[in-house]
Amino acid sequence: MLITPDDIVQYSVIEAVKNRPQELLRQDILEAEAEAEQITGHRFTDEKYDPLPEKARLALLQLAQYFALKNGDESLLKGYKSEKLGDYSYTLSRSGGLAKPDVYKLLEEFILDYESVRFKVLPL
Secondary structure, eight states: SSSOOHHHHHHHHHHHHTTTTTHHHHHHHHHHHHHHHHSSOSSSSSGGSOOOOHHHHHHHHHHHHHHHHHHHHHHHHHHHOOOOOOEEEEEEOOTSSSOOOHHHHGGGGGGGTTTGSSSSOOOO
C-alpha cells in the first residue's frame, strides 16, 4: 500500500472516517489506488516514486477518504444529512450527494505518455 490507514486518520477531519475500522480503511485505500492507477496508467511502484510524491500522496488521501465515506454511510450517497443537537434534530437534503474529489490536476504530471496525449492537427 502506498498510504496507510493511519495516514487517512491523520489527514481526515471527518469523525466517520477517523472511527472507521482499520481493515475497512485498507479496502478504501485499495479502491483509491485503483482509481489513481486508472488515471495515471501505473501503480507508483517504480523506484522514482519512492518516496511517493506529495501530490500523488494527497490525491490518494482524498480518494481514500471519499471511499471511506461512500462505503461507510449510505445516507451520504443519497444526499441526506441528519444531525441531532440535544433535543433538536434536523435532516438536510443536498442535491448530488457525495461527490468524488477531482484529483486529475494532482495526478496529471504522473500520467504515462502525457506528452503523446496531445493531439496534432494535420492539414488535409
